[in-house]
Amino acid sequence: MSDQLASQPLLPALGLASVIVLVLSIVVLLYRHRSSKPGAGRKASIFLNGEQAANKEDDRPKVCILFGTQTGTAERFSKQLKSELATRYGEGNRYEVLDMEEFKAEELHKETVVFFMMATYGDGEPTDNAADFYGWLLKASSDVDKGIGNGKLLEGVSFGVFGLGNKQYEHFCAVGKRVHKALVNLGGRALVRRGDGDDDEDIEADFESWRTELYASLDKSDVLAKSTTGEPGVTQIVAAAETVPSYQVEILTGADAAGAEDVSTDAPVSGNGTSKDSPFLARIGVVRELHSPQSDRSCVHIELDVSGSDISYEAGDHVGILPENSSESVERAAAALGYPPETVFRLSVPEGNPQKMAQPFAGGAITLRAALARYADLLSPVSKPALQALTAFADGEDAARLHRLLSPDGAAEYKAWHQQSRCLLEVLEEFPSIKPPLGVFFGSVMQRLQTRFYSISSSPLPHPKSIHVTCAVVLETTATGRVHEGITSYFLKQKAPGARVPVFVRHSSFRLPRDPAAPIVMVGPGTGLAPFRGFLQERAALAAKGTKLAPAYLFFGCRKRAHDYIYREELEAWAADGTITKLFVAFSRDGKTKDYVQHHMARESALIAPVLREGAGAGGHFYVCGDAKHMAKDVARAAVAIVEQANGVSTGQAEAVLKRMSDAGRIQKDVW
Template sequence: MASLSQLASQWNIPPELLDELSKYATPTGLADYAALAVIAGVSGAYISRGYLWDQPDPYAYLAYERPQLKNGGQAGANANKETRNIAQKLEESGKNIVVFWGSQSGTAEGFAHRLAREISVRWGQESMTADLSDYDPITITEIPNTKLAIFIVSTYGEGDPSDNTVDFWSWINKAKDVSLPSLRYAAFGLGNTNYKFYNKVVDVIVEGLDKFGAQALMPVGKANDAEGATEEDFMSWKDQLFSVFKEQLGFQEIEAKYTPSLLIQEDESLEPIDLHHGEPHGQADGKANQSSAVRTLSISNSRELFTSSDRHCLHMDLDLTNQPELTYKTGDHLAIWPGNPDSEVELLLQVLGTSERRDIPLHIKAIDSATKVTIPSPTSTNALFRYYLEICAPVNRDNVRDLAQFAPTPEAKAYLTQLGQDKDNYASFINRTHLNLGRLLQLACPGQTWSDIPLSYLTETLPHIRPRYYSISSSSVVSPRKPSITAIATTTPLPDNSSELVHGVTSNYLLAISQQAQSQPHPYGVTYHLNGPSNALEGGKVFAHIRRSKFKLPITGKTPLVMVGAGTGLAPFRAFLSERCQVQKIGKDVGQMILFFGCRNPNEDFIYQQELEEMQKVLGDKLRVVTAFSRKEGTPRKYVQDRVSEFGDDVVKLIDEGGSFYVCGRAGMAREVEKAVGETMRKVKGWSEDEVNNWSKAVKRKNKWQEDVWG
């Protein structure tokens, strides 16, 4: 420690003043020593602040950070000096038509890009696509009547808008004194009649536009995914739109030739370290306040839940230890970003004649200022086909027809042209074969390479790989740093060849990881590059992110619960019950619960059966488990909706006591469960159809009825 003379020299204190101070600086009694001790303690505490105590949270900035800066959405556009005024953007870029999209899974976005591209090449109209979250909704009022706006939006869940449609949805529902007399528009919605609010989002948007005085060019179009008709519904509506172009607007159709919107060039001067090798880029699907960033997570444990030899269901525990900024809550979803199978990547590279140049660095640039480059650049062909593009999806009829122009032989051109023009023939063909791009090209022209297909065409037309979402099957109270997921590996035999299986990309990717951990091959011989880009996933890791969900337990543990799940729909209820067990273990009361669970056979696919039995022991008479087996030998088929009807009085009793109702599984099942509950309410309470409907709307509005459904 420095002496007084040293301090005096350092601070320029005169010697005579130092002598005077020293008379008072020397302690002479117990009180002086006590005072000095207090002063030393306070000084030490102050100096050590931020080091030994009151350390700042390294992730506190996330609470104040503008998430849009990360995701290419709202503020992200501002950060890149992009205008948020769509009318201004149309004027600056010289575009006549804007195709807005609101998409949750990527289908509506893909349709928007296809439509804008076809409008340009077939009708010579300058067009662009626009993410609804990239522009301020009010600016559509400035679009002049010399231009057109087209809306392609999806509906999911209980009539919910996609994440990127939320701001526009809110504006069109709440805006007042808005006038759109100069806006000419057309609209197409994507929905599913298995859901109660079929295509609600497009209906609400159209109603709002009409209320504000906008001019509809044609009736709203709607796709119904319940019948697998989304693709053909879109193409039928597109043909009607083009008839309007020709007959009402006087547009002249021109010979359609591919015109790239992207410039993809090789650059061998780049080093591997400069490239994007396949890591997920940017923000996860949806807004940053609903989805975390994509991170590398370790799989700490994996086990199979089925005893069947030909069906596989996985339980996987993931580890958040090395990603402290990631947290989850019970009921949230975990998204897995997959890679494509080795065989499909190799086949496509081979049929395109690019195997030898797969690792050559590529620059991807937008030719048009209105085009947003969504693939990270620079990259490589190998990364494109393995991690960035959905090469395993069936080829849509538009693309089949377009591919004909690149055919290496007249016979191949004729084959694809005929297949793409005949709706019924194409539907039959794709259902029998499920051919993806590589297999289609190989079939159309065996032994030939399709070297004339521009890489830019494939990058523009193939869907981008999207994450697959899984309900988290663990409780954040019980297992805060190790969320688990439950995934069934899907394999579908082809009608014409039952030995040929179509493998679900992500579920079989997870199965391959699980088998590798046990030094076992994939049961169907499917292989993936499991070490990931630049070996980032070596040692059993995945790229993943967490998405917030509204599927939540009530705040109070005393609230009764009715839970209905089939198959892997049991996953979130495993988490719910685990949390309720923990609440009871610490001495707090929990409400009455009924779990309805359905599967095929109790001896094959009754997942988590032992765990449920253990939970019943803990919860005692607070939990009743009611099972439904659809393929149990010697017994009639039972589904969860049947069992809900059988126990209708108990269900109504818990609902009347303020209970919350939950359904997880396929949308068709959820619809049947709702019918069963409605019929029970009608019988027990003597209600009319209108009273049942009003009750249903009320409990959903209060979040007393929640669904986590798909398909």
């Protein structure tokens, strides 16, 4: 009896144990069932060991594509390359496009496959976003040459480099060439020859040729997984409309549309003006025409009030201006797209963002008018990927013609068509059946309107909170007969005092000598005078404080004395008070023969030669600003001739002298 009573509490306990065992068995069976499904193992491992799962999250081969860009072309090429790689080699690999300033250079050795899209800017310099990476890479390579670096640092990295430049410039694709050389020097393995894209000819064709070679190399190599989801054949000429990357679009009306961004209000920026990511709304104080009424061209002087910002600058720096398209261009584009300009909408990336689209330019409600005015590059030549995306939405004869242009058989016709510099707006109007959805237009067709940089033409000594800009107004006729107005120059010229424009300052190495006792020669025709006006304002301010200044010689050039001798009163006043020791002005159209700054340099070789001298006591600085295609080359040849004659040396030896001076910072160029 007592034994029975004692055993009674055990019965419920045994029943509970049975229930627990049953539940655990079900859990195990469910776990095994889920684990048998594709991808389930990873989820289960996260449940069991989160850290271990994170380490094994994605072990597919990775392709990293880095770009250094100033105008957006290298970025566009990077995205195009990523898209084509994903199409050809499929989901067995990972593909990532990164702005070079977002990439940690010291971790480059951890990558396995890297492609570099490297634009050359100015006088053979890297773009702003590539400067830090470029500096690190070249230093690492230089350390190898000195015997103090690791020549095997990148031996596990396979790479390809495509440089972007213009053959009319002295340092064609210099950055791409140096990057390729440095990567090899550090042990990297080139998958393909270096590509050099010439923007003066057909950079799209150059890029296509390089990609063809790259794909042939990749097909033979084992650096990427050959996934069955890929399409290893020729890249599709025109994608199906439903496959073209597109933002999601929400059309807003009524109360939902209230407060939408529009051109009637200032651009939605609230930065301090110290970087491109933080522009400041500067107030325009002065807009003044610098050419006489007799001139058939225009150049305006603009003063930007940056009071209330954190902007500080030095003479020689650049100001970046975020422009807007003209109202005429915007109205035409809206009509071509088939939407009223006052349409209000909101963009967002598709759910899950399967095509890894960038976040849209505007996160909130915006009118089509504002989107086209502030963000869409309507007047630059249309790219081939954009044309391919548009073709997917063309009908009838438009579709037939575009397919022909984009086909291998239409290569010659496309080249001739492309060289006419047809802009996006022209293409939309030339092929009226094209009516892409707004999500496609802003996600796959439109290129972003780019910042325009100007050499600051003032000094902070007399103007600490005012930035002066000397802006040549662009007006030219394209091969199609279209009258092209420079987007930013017309944007600025038509602004009234009091209007506000987004700006920021980009610092430069183009500087006056630290030692005011160092003589300087400045060569700057046309708007190349801009930074030298800042230099001269600074010299005048220093002289007023009692600073003793070395000689300063200015070689300026324009077409006609009565038409475009800009800042004449200021220059001649500075020449009179000694701020400019000697002023030389070349007028190319006033006489029977053309007279340029390099001709004046040749005549004044005895004056310039001491500034271009090496050795004890040397310390002069030589500056050039302006056109890189012609003027800068002519000035360089004149400088070589002066050194040859003064030193009794060969051309090669004279060039070596100037190279050493440039490396030492005594010769500086701000050319475009």
